[in-house]
Amino acid sequence: MRIRRIDICDARLFWDVQKQLDTETKFMMLEPDERRFDFSRTIGQISRFDFLIGAEDAGKLVGYLSAKRGxxxxIRNTAYLVVGILExxxxxxxxxxxxxWLDDWAKDKGIKRLELTVMVNNYAAIALYHKQGFVIEGVRQEAMYVDGKYIDEFYMSKIYPSVSPDETVSN
Structure with missing residues (x-):
C-alpha cells in the first residue's frame, strides 16, 4: 500500500475507484448509475483539484482524498474536502x-480552514474526522435523499492556528 499524488495519467484509475465507491456505499454523492466514464471530463476534474492523493494497492486506487481551495x-484560505476509501x-x-499528507499540504499552502460534509449516519467517517481534529459546526437538515428518505449531514471543519491572509498567496 502506498499513498501518492494522482495526476491526469491516472484518469481511468481515479474514475474506477469513484465508480466502485458509488456502487458499494450510500455515503458518496452519486448513485451507482449516475457516473459515466468520459476521459476528458475526468481529466478536467483531476486538474481542477488543488490537492489530490490516492491510496494504491497492486496498481489499483483503493481510496482518495481531494481538496479544492476557494x-x-x-476564501482562498479555505479548502473543501472529499474522501473515499473502498470498504x-x-x-x-x-x-x-x-x-x-493533507495536513502537510495545508500547512505549506497557508490553509486556515478545511471543511467537509458527512451524512450523520456515517459513523466510521465521523470518527476519522474527529480523530483528525475536525469538529461539527452544524447540521444540513434533509440534505441528501437516500433510499426513499432524507438524511441530515454534519458540516465539519478543522481550523489551523493563526494564518495571515497574506500567507495564502501561493497556489
Missing amino acids: KARR AYQHQGIGTQLFE
Missing part, C-alpha cells in the same frame, strides 16, 4: 495517512 481572495480497505489506517 478561488476568491476572501475492503477501511479500518487499516489509510484515512489517517491521507490526512497526514
Whole structure:
C-alpha cells in the first residue's frame, strides 16, 4: 500500500475507484448509475483539484482524498474536502495517512480552514474526522435523499492556528 499524488495519467484509475465507491456505499454523492466514464471530463476534474492523493494497492486506487481551495481572495484560505476509501480497505489506517499528507499540504499552502460534509449516519467517517481534529459546526437538515428518505449531514471543519491572509498567496 502506498499513498501518492494522482495526476491526469491516472484518469481511468481515479474514475474506477469513484465508480466502485458509488456502487458499494450510500455515503458518496452519486448513485451507482449516475457516473459515466468520459476521459476528458475526468481529466478536467483531476486538474481542477488543488490537492489530490490516492491510496494504491497492486496498481489499483483503493481510496482518495481531494481538496479544492476557494478561488476568491476572501476564501482562498479555505479548502473543501472529499474522501473515499473502498470498504475492503477501511479500518487499516489509510484515512489517517491521507490526512497526514493533507495536513502537510495545508500547512505549506497557508490553509486556515478545511471543511467537509458527512451524512450523520456515517459513523466510521465521523470518527476519522474527529480523530483528525475536525469538529461539527452544524447540521444540513434533509440534505441528501437516500433510499426513499432524507438524511441530515454534519458540516465539519478543522481550523489551523493563526494564518495571515497574506500567507495564502501561493497556489
